[in-house]
Amino acid sequence: DQQVKQNSPSLSVQEGRISILNCDYTNSMFDYFLWYKKYPAEGPTFLISISSIKDKNEDGRFTVFLNKSAKHLSLHIVPSQPGDSAVYFCAASDGTSGGGADGLTFGKGTHLIIQP
C-alpha cells in the first residue's frame, strides 16, 4: 500500500511560469516532509523540507505548502527555468526513532518538463 502518492507521472510547464507539484500521504504519523530533485545517473538532491508544525516553507524560488488535515503537500517553483527539468520526488518520515535517523518513504516521482 502506497503511503506517499504522486499522482501525476509528468508535468509540462512553460519557462517563466509557475510549476506546482502535488503529493498526498496516508500515514498520519508522518511529521517531516521533503522534496528531492533527481537527474538521470545522479542521486536525489535535497531541495526543501517542512515539519508538521508549519504550513509553509520558502527557499528562493521553491515553496512547500503542507495541509495536514487534507494530508496533502505541494511544491511551487516560481519562475520555472529550463534547468528545473528533472524528476521530483516527495518523501516523508515519521520520527519514530526519537531523533533524526528515520528512513524516508518516497512517492513514485513526477517528471517535470520546462518548455522554452
Add this chain to the structure above:
Amino acid sequence: DTEVTQTPKHLVMGMTNKKSLKCEQHMGHRAMYWYKQKAKKPPELMFVYSYEKLSINESVPSRFSPECPNSSLLNLHLHALQPEDSALYLCASSQDETGEWSQPQHFGDGTRLSIL
C-alpha cells in the same frame, strides 16, 4: 557535487561472487542509510545506522550485509545475489540529534549493480 561519495559507480557480478559497496561522507553526520531503487520506482529503505549502530533493518535478505566501521564510512557486503537484486543502490547521510526535528538526508550518486 555530492558530499556523499559512493564507489564503485557500476558493478557487474555473478550470483556466486562476493563484493562490497562503499559509501563515505565527511559532513559529520551520525546517521547513514542504504536505499535500493529499481528502474521507474522510488527508492526503498534497506538499512539505517545511527551512531554506528544498526537501528533499522527493513527485513532485507541476509545476502545483503551492512557494516559501519566508523562514523564516516558505510559498507554493504553482497553475497550470492539474485538477478532481481539488480538495481541502483543509494547511500545517504543526515545529522542525528536525539530530541531534535528530523534533518534532511543527503544522497550519493549510487552504485548501479547488475547481477548476471
